[in-house]
Amino acid sequence: MRPYIREKKSFTFDEVPENTSFEAGYLTTVNSGWRSIRPVVNTQKCVGCEQCYLYCPDGVISVKDGKAAIDYDFCKGCGICAKICRIGAIEMEAERK
Template sequence: MKPYLREFVPTAFEDIPDATAYEAGYLVTKNAGWRNVRPVIDAQKCVGCLNCYLYCPDGVIYREGNKVAIDYDFCKGCGICRKICKPGAIEMEAEK
């Protein structure tokens, strides 16, 4: 599921999640522009294991066919996806 910006922001106590995460794709603000590096996926090396998806703290990685893609509107450039990628399909490049 590709993340997307939602208009509804929980305000009442009953709308707040019980666990550490809300439903997949729940993002309320776009990246503020402070990211200085961003992950880039090499489609030839990507095996579609989805470890990057599972470990991404912001939930910005999503499946696109048999491979993965990144929603740069919400990515903060932490690099966790690069560290967890066993095939080495993700590299961090300087933000332009």
């Protein structure tokens, strides 16, 4: 399990919990709008060494079928994965609207 996006509700002040917040891992907004460049995995080259998975500060890289897969909802486009990849299987591409 990882924190995941929930339906966004609006709150009045009375409804704000006094003590703890909601259950853990309660996300309401994505981070994809922060990005100007996005990492793209070349699945032909990727050998699944998982270095990008280990070094991603946001934890958006997982390994599916032996290849790196990126959750673009939460990737901020920092580029650490592209730089850490020794075989050049990740490239940063401009984000297009």
